[in-house]
Amino acid sequence: MPFAEHPLEETNPQTAPFRSFGRVQTPQAGRTLARWLGALGLVVVLAGFLPWTQNIRSSGQLTTLRPQDRPQTVPSTIGGRIARWHVREGQRVGQGDTLLTITEVKEKYFDPQLLERTREQLAAKIASLEQNKGKTVALGDQQAALRSGLSVSLNKARNKVSQTRLKVNSDEADLRAAENDMAIATRQLERQEELYKQGLKSLTELEQRRLKFQESTAKRQGVENKLGASRQELTNAGLELSSLQAEYQDKLAKSESDRRSAVAYQFDSEGQIAKLRNELANLSIRAGYYHIRAPQDGYVVRALKEGLGEIVKEGEDVVTVMPISPELAAELYVQPMDIPLLRVGRKVRLQFDGWPALVFTGWPGTSFGTFGGRVAVIDNIDSQGQYRILVTPDPELEPWPSLLRVGSGVYGWALLDNVPIWYELWRQLNGFPPNFVGAPVAKGKGGKAGKKAYESADEAY
Known part of the structure; x- marks a missing residue:
């Protein structure tokens, strides 16, 4: 095609003296990509202003709130020789049921009369x-x-x-x-x-x-x-x-x-x-004490002594019993820098091992397969550099699964303040701790702000 007949010369007379402009064209795909990138950038900027619920993430395992509900090892009060087992592992027993019978091994007690x-x-x-x-x-x-x-x-x-x-x-x-x-x-x-x-x-x-x-x-x-x-x-x-x-x-x-x-x-x-x-x-x-009995209703989990005729020492554990229907609690470990942000009654979301879940930690309302809880206990001393907290089911929300077992893993995050996403990214890049949410009864301007932030976290929960 002759240069004078190029369409660009007709539409743009200013570039007519330059023949290279007539041979350069803008691809259609480039225009589409630019539009998408611009729209994506706009979406990212707008998303930076979306609310994000700050949280403290931790992991642990399931335990019980009451000490008597935890797995219990049954000891032999006196030394003796195992004469007979009355139960098997996995069997349900009631309080006072005989688990095993022992006989004497000390000569001063040999006389049957x-x-x-x-x-x-x-x-x-x-x-x-x-x-x-x-x-x-x-x-x-x-x-x-x-x-x-x-x-x-x-x-x-x-x-x-x-x-x-x-x-x-x-x-x-x-x-x-x-x-x-x-x-x-x-x-x-x-x-x-x-x-x-x-x-x-x-x-x-x-x-x-x-x-x-x-x-x-x-x-x-x-x-x-x-x-x-x-x-x-x-x-x-x-x-x-x-x-x-x-x-x-x-x-x-x-x-x-x-x-x-x-x-x-x-x-x-x-x-x-x-x-x-x-x-x-x-x-x-x-x-x-010749008959070792179950201290409470439960299941025989494991026999720590096997066979007949085996010698057990005074105070030695012989069998482990798991109580029936324990009051479950999640045992989580939190970093020392996050402990001041927690208090008894703080709402927590939990994910249990083996339970399908889709988790968005910043948007707890959109998560699936998580369960609610409240902080019941906060230890006053650390345990190997971390502080232990106990989380119990939230009575106002759905109950925890009935198939949960003591000792299974659990992940949790305590809900704190609602902040924009850009602020949360800036805080994490700088290594700052989450915003401190004061008690709802705090007075003054700061107290009102803390109460508002706490209520906003509860609403997001």
Whole structure:
């Protein structure tokens, strides 16, 4: 085609002097690509202003909220030898059902009648204590009788002393009378001898007076002897009174010693009886530990000891039981820098292993196969550089799948503030933490903003 006949020369006279313009054409595909790129750029710019829910992502596993709902290992309280298994793995058991039976391995418990023999020892010791109590009572009665006999004997001895003292007084009076009679007889004899010398009295009368004097002398000597005997009797009565009290004191001391020995034996017997009762109670309780029972309703998960005749030590685990219908909770681990952004009651979205899900972490409302929860527990100390939180089902949303099992994996993200996508990209590129959402009760402008952001996150949830 001649250059003058090119269509461009007719449509654009300004480029007519330049022949190269007539040979250059803009491809149709280039125009289409430019339009698409422009539209895509516009969409990207507009998408940057779309809301994005900030979140804290973490992973963990399923556990239970209550400690008693977690898998429990059942130990053997006493050492023994496995005699029989009553269950198999996977079997459902009720609380108190017998899991296995063990027998003794300690020689001091080999006697099959050990419990009965211990009861006999206890009964014999109790009977011995009762007899000893009777002995103590008898010794007390003996002491009372001795004290009563001492009182009577002392009264009798005192009466004898008083009686002897009266007799001594009487003999002393007789002695004074005899001495008066002797003095009179002596004076009369002297006068009689004077009169005899003067010839006024006969020898016969003198001899009679002398005889009278001898009689008075003999009487006085008899009274003195009697008084001496009475005084000696009084001394003997006093000595008898003193020895009687010492004798009874010796008997009372011996009886008191016997009584105290009986009381000491009684206390010792009571201590031995208490020890035997304790031993009997321990044996009775130990007999109940020969059957290892399920602590609660559940399933036998795993037998940690196998076979028959195997020895288990005291306190050693023998079987694991999983409780029925545990209250599930997601155990998640969060970085320390994210802990200040969480609080009890914070909403969380969860994805469980083995459960199909389509997740958009920034748009939780568009995710599929995720389940709601709320933060129930936040640990106050870290665990290997991370903090553990427990998330329980949200009662206001759909329940968790019933087929979930303790120990399966779980992924979760706690929902925070709603921000534009461009802001979230800028925050992550700079390594900034998510926006802190304050408590809804905060006052002031900042508190209102935090409350609004928290409510917007709940609405997105």
